[in-house]
Amino acid sequence: MREKMGKYVSLANGVGAFAVIAVFVLQLIWVPSFAATWDMVDFALGVLHFDMYQMQPHFPGYPYFILGGKALHLFVDDPAQALTLFNIFLYGSAIIPLFLLIKRMTGPSYAMMATAFIYTSSFTILMVNQPMSEGAALGMMWWYIWSLVFATEKSHNAYLILPLFLFSLLLGIRLSYLVLGIGILLVLYRKWKSGMLKVMDMLVYILIAILFQLLWVSGISISEGGYGSFLRLALSFTNGHFQEWGGAIGASDLSMSERFIKLLFVNTIWVGGAGRSLLLFLCLVVGLLVFRNFPVGKYYLTRLMLILLGSYFLWAIFAQNVMKPRHALPLIGMCLFLIAGTLFSRRRSSGGTLFLLLFLLFQVFHTSKLLYIHTSETPAVYQMADYLEGEDRPLVVYTWEESRVLEYLAVPFTHKKVQTYEVFATDSGYYPDRDIYLTDKVVEGFKDQGIPVEEFIKVEKHFHSSELTDPIYHDLTLYKWEKPRKGEE
Structure with a gap:
């Protein structure tokens, strides 16, 4: 055991651990108390009194997110701060699945540093420190993706229940991550193809997945007057999202090419990857040019990540508001995961390691600066x-x-x-x-x-x-x- 753990002891991993701890502590210190947008107010009011007809919050209710906010509201007076703290803790817990996933793609001496590279992403941390459901959803997303890999690697089919349950928690936090459910279908198909799963077994697990989703849907339906009432809210919200105010392709004045450019180059790369910092952007470009070898990790993990990324990209470009970069957070996280797999997949020279260390430390500095501005600047x-x-x-x-x-x-x-x-x-x-x-x-x-x-x-x-x-x-x-x-x- 000591020998196994000793492989992870390195300067790079030490700096990575420091980066994660420093950012997490700063997140807890600089918790803003603002509810400065319509959606933030919806969530904050939902903590005080849950009522979807009054848009407290709006459909689909985000029950697990609101429940987390209510639990922390017992200790924190401000409902917006309670929701933000729930985001911070749940996203902070994602360090565990992130590390367990990325170590399959990198050498042991870089695993924690690669985890820190993903975790401390400037724009991601900034969004986590808001009373919006994206932060908690992103944390749960990493637990869900890890559970897909975990269930794939296990020979016993009962482990499939874990991703089914975590996917229910994910959608109960943020329904717009629905398309990531394709990961479950991929795992079921892989097990069926290898002969570990029969068609009837697949139907049983799909039924279990539906029952898990019904846990939160039923809870909300009961609180809002029944399934018929919930369905009316769903139809009203869906019509508005896709045709009027939601920023989906049917409600947007942007052309398809403009949406593509905005989502990929602005939201995902410039805002999400670089945090609107030219130096961070140049570091990303130089790092990918110098260390452009493909990750040496598990092939099925890379393939799974690419399929999830591609699926969410299509979903975002057609069904999400590309004017709001926060809707690209899953893309940003998965892209950074693949970039980290590239940058840290092999042992680097002392010069290369120094570059990556400076890159990470500057990202932490930029993230800290944005956190401070966010909490000190009045909307x-x-x-x-x-x-x-x-x-x-x-x-x-x-x-x-x-x-x-x-x-x-x-x-x-x-x-x-x-x-x-x-x-x-x-x-x-x-x-x-x-x-x-x-x-x-x-x-x-x-x-x-x-x-x-x-x-x-x-x-x-x-x-x-x-x-x-x-x-x-x-x-x-x-x-x-x-x-x-x-x-x-």
Whole structure:
């Protein structure tokens, strides 16, 4: 046993362990308390009172994520912080399956360093430290992928129950990872082809998988009034996601080529792989050019990872919002896994090892910097709320999705969500003695409707926060409405 463990004792693995511990500690120290987007507010309110009809949270309910947040809310007052801590702990636990997987691809003296390279990825850590379900889902994804490999390597078919159960937990945290279920079909097919599994056995395991999923579906259905009610919510959400607001291909103005470029080159490589750091990007390019040998690990593990990656890429390009890089997190994680398998698959010269050590340490530095900025920088919507609270005159502000955040903050001024100019023109007429403000998203909506509003608005103030943490509302402009004179309306 001592000899076996001794193979993993090396400077590279020591630095890798230090990197993981340092980032994990900083994640716990710098836990932000903001719920700065519509989805974040949905999740935070779901911790306080679960009600899908009130979008607390929205469909499909994310029951295991909310349950984790509720458990930590017993110790942490802020529901957003409770959800973030659940993300941190569950993603932190993924160190175990990550190490068990990557050591199949690398030499023992680099296994922990390769694990740290994947774990400390700047954009991934930044997303984990948000009250969104992606962080917990990513942690569970690595446990699920490890269970697929584990079940494949075992001769007894009963081990198949483990990935079936973990896949249920994964979908109960984030349903959009559904396409990763192809991994289960691959394992079943592999065992059937080798003669270890009969067709009837396969049907039994598929039935078990469905029953595991019904655990969380039934729980939510009961809480929301039955399966019929749950189905209505599902149809309503699916229609909106794919046709209206969800950013899927049917609800997007981007062409297929634009979606492809955005998903692959911007979201996965530039944002996800390099964290928008030119130096990290150059390190990735140089590392892959210099150490371009194919991983020497288990062939079926590489093939499994490539199939899962390709399946999720197709799913993301057709069914996810490519304007939000966080939807590419599974792609980012699996790409980094394969890159780590390439970089650390063989023993390197002292110069090569030094390069990889510096690469990892700079990534940790960049990750730490982003974490600090994230927790210390006030989101643009919060900045606007503070500014308007400081106004000593009665006012009304018309917003787009920002209204959800203002409602969560319980601001003392009147705010209303508006999407059409006709509604605004009628409603604002009820406040002749108040200052009228509009956010830039509202103004852009009016312009898209063909309403020439330029002569009636003036810029009141600009607000800015990090684009990495909020790609949609990081730049916010507040306009003051100059009421038109009679005859100009």
